[in-house]
Amino acid sequence: MEAARSLGVFRAREFVGCGFSREYLRRLGARGEVTQLSRGLYRYRKFEAVEYQTLVEVAKRIPDGVVCLLSSLVFHRLGTQAPHAVWLALPRGHRRPSAADLPVRLHVYSKVSHAAGIEEHELPGGTVRVYSPAKTVADCFKFRSKVGIDVCVEALSDCLRQRRATLPEIERHAKICRVSRVMRPYLEAMQRVAQTPGICRLRSSSGSSTWPVRSARMPTCS
Numbered sequence: 336m337e338a339a340r341s342l343g344v345f346r347a348r349e350f351v352g353c354g355f356s357r358e359y360l361r362r363l364g365a366r367g368e369v370t371q372l373s374r375g376l377y378r379y380r381k382f383e384a385v386e387y388q389t390l391v392e393v394a395k396r397i398p399d400g401v402v403c404l405l406s407s408l409v410f411h412r413l414g415t416q417a418p419h420a421v422w423l424a425l426p427r428g429h430r431r432p433s434a435a436d437l438p439v440r441l442h443v444y445s446k447v448s449h450a451a452g453i454e455e456h457e458l459p460g461g462t463v464r465v466y467s468p469a470k471t472v473a474d475c476f477k478f479r480s481k482v483g484i485d486v487c488v489e490a491l492s493d494c495l496r497q498r499r500a501t502l503p504e505i506e507r508h509a510k511i512c513r514v515s516r517v518m519r520p521y522l523e524a525m526q527r528v529a530q531t532p533g534i535c536r537l538r539s540s541s542g543s544s545t546w547p548v549r550s551a552r553m554p555t556c557s
Contacts, residue, residue, distance in 0.1 A: 345376075345377055346375050346376055346377075346395050346396075347360060347375050347376075347377065348375075350377070360377070364377070376392060376396055387410070390402060390406070390410070390421060390458070390465075391458055391460040391461045393423060393434075393437055394463045395461055397423060397432045397434060399425060399426070400432075400439075400441075400464070401424045401449065401465065402466065403424040403442060403471065404422040404424075404471065404475060404481070404482055405486070406418055406420075406421050406423070407422070407474075408475070408486075408490055410465050411465075411499060413468060413471070413499065414486060414490045414493055418440070419438065420439055420440040421437070421438060421439050421440070422442060423441055423442065424441075424442050424443075424444045424449055424466070424474075425443060425444070426444060426445070426446045427449075428446075429443075442478065447511060448474075448477075448511055448512055451470060451508065451511050452466045452467040452469065452471075452511075453465075454467050467500070467504070467508075469494070469505045469508050470508045470512075472491050472505060472508070473509045473512040473514055473518070475487040475491075476491075476509070476512070476514040476517050477512040488521055491518075491525075492525070495525070
């Protein structure tokens, strides 16, 4: 019981790895102490529903996946999107997981792009892998035909305004995603806007470039 309580959301093999048998897990299920969410995935009955519970469940079922694009934007509080499914990235060549019972939208990334910019976040019930804000913005421009260019621009603007990424980070991931040329006009437009009255400039960590940030929303700009 204590193992189920501490794990929160868990796979059967994790429970067995704590020294308990599958038969004991079945007995807990029969008593209503744990709930089977899907094949091989369980949740302790008193585990509090949290904001990112679905992400935890998906991470348990598809451990090689990384939360990406719209779902990553929501996680980082960038933009105004509210996807109904978890957008998940898998490396090219990966076997397509059996997840028909999960609200998941899968996207195939190159192996290099899939491995770049991964953050691991400890949430109640488990660890979730999510792309960093800078990688997420670059990914959105890469998949702009799927998310919409307006979403890309909004994400880029929020990322810079909230200081969630530095200029070198964004440039590095733009190169990895091969969207440097695509992003350049939008970045240059933001530079021009920076010269408008009421706008201050946000300096990158390298000190070599600056980005526009509205001073009314970011009063501490230097």
